[in-house]
Amino acid sequence: MTTITIAICHYPSALRSAIYGLDELFMLANRVCKEHNLRCQFVPTIIETFENHDETYQIVILPPSMSGDYYRHPNTEHIQWLNEQHRSGSKLASACAGSFILAHTDTLQCRAVTTHWGLADDFRHTFPNQPLDIDRILIDHGDIVTAGGMMSWLDLGLDIIAKHAGEFVMRQLGKMLVVDTAPREQRYYQQFIPLTTHNDHVIRQVQQHINLHYSSSLTVTQLASLVHLSERSLLRRFRQATHYSPNEYLQRLRIQKACDLLEASQYPFEHIAHLVGYQDSTACRKTFIKIMGLTPRAFRQRFNG
CATH class of the missing domain: 3.40.50.880 (Class I glutamine amidotransferase (GATase) domain)
Structure with missing residues (x-):
């Protein structure tokens, strides 16, 4: 035994x-x-x-x-x-x-x-x-x-x-x-909940801008100009405050919005991809799988009640 x-x-x-x-x-x-x-x-x-x-x-x-x-x-x-x-x-x-x-x-x-x-x-x-x-x-x-x-x-x-x-x-x-x-x-199962309890108020301003305009085309150059920082300073401070680069943050926010729509609506994925800021639904699907570990269809089957 x-x-x-x-x-x-x-x-x-x-x-x-x-x-x-x-x-x-x-x-x-x-x-x-x-x-x-x-x-x-x-x-x-x-x-x-x-x-x-x-x-x-x-x-x-x-x-x-x-x-x-x-x-x-x-x-x-x-x-x-x-x-x-x-x-x-x-x-x-x-x-x-x-x-x-x-x-x-x-x-x-x-x-x-x-x-x-x-x-x-x-x-x-x-x-x-x-x-x-x-x-x-x-x-x-x-x-x-x-x-x-x-x-x-x-x-x-x-x-x-x-x-x-x-x-x-x-x-x-x-x-x-x-x-x-x-x-x-x-x-x-995880949700993207952005960290905002850090002490960098400039980066919080950038986060707020991304949260409001995630479906638009956003670049590091635009974000740095918004808060009067060099691109290098923005990248360093943003990662230090949020643990992500601005682009990683944007992609995770967009995919979280896509998850919300997959759970709560019957919109086709191509329409959801467009709503959250992707011009190419194939690119959105690849990013979705990379972050969530499931295809959009499998995610909807698992979580859409």
Whole structure:
């Protein structure tokens, strides 16, 4: 019998539905394994205190956080315990805001992680040297696994089950729970919400102009002239404030507007492309796929109720 010991961290303000949902998910996996005579057993334990807790687990999971500030400022004992678990051979895993706690440890070594797309700006501000990829729901480095959205604890749990009990058990659980176990990406769901809480009021003026005139032809030269900056200064300050170049910002804003129209209307995509500022619908389609990871048609099928 292969036994997989798992610690689920019940830290302050951790999402209880994720904590107990993961616990029950592994119990259900055990039931599937037993029914099909598979010699694999998951042993989850919910951990609430970390000081003087010496047991080593094969996997340690940091669930999402519902509220509060703990994930931004975890206590020292918790971080030391995670570092010790990792040094002892444990795989550390996080979902959503749990990646903030992981980033406080010594374990990431500048390897890319993911978190909820809505926390991306906060994460980058808090950990400016830590690579972040919010397009992906799951990033697995072997010893470190991070998952993106609030409900990505389910993706994380199913991935752990697939790796240790097999794809068959994971698919059976998907059928039992009526959840989609097919591969997907977080960027299918993310929205472009421009960062405006920075302190550069000149760049905010440029953002406001783009937001009002995104369907028009806009160039860096025009935008720089608008706020009396050189093009080089505009590019530097714009990226520093928003994390995008002006053109990247414009394309993401246009694609977000296209997403809104695909969800809320029955307009043909060629008309939507024109409404959001593209003269060539083929160029719009290519940009849409690059940013969203889906074709416009697949996006509409998934999200247009």
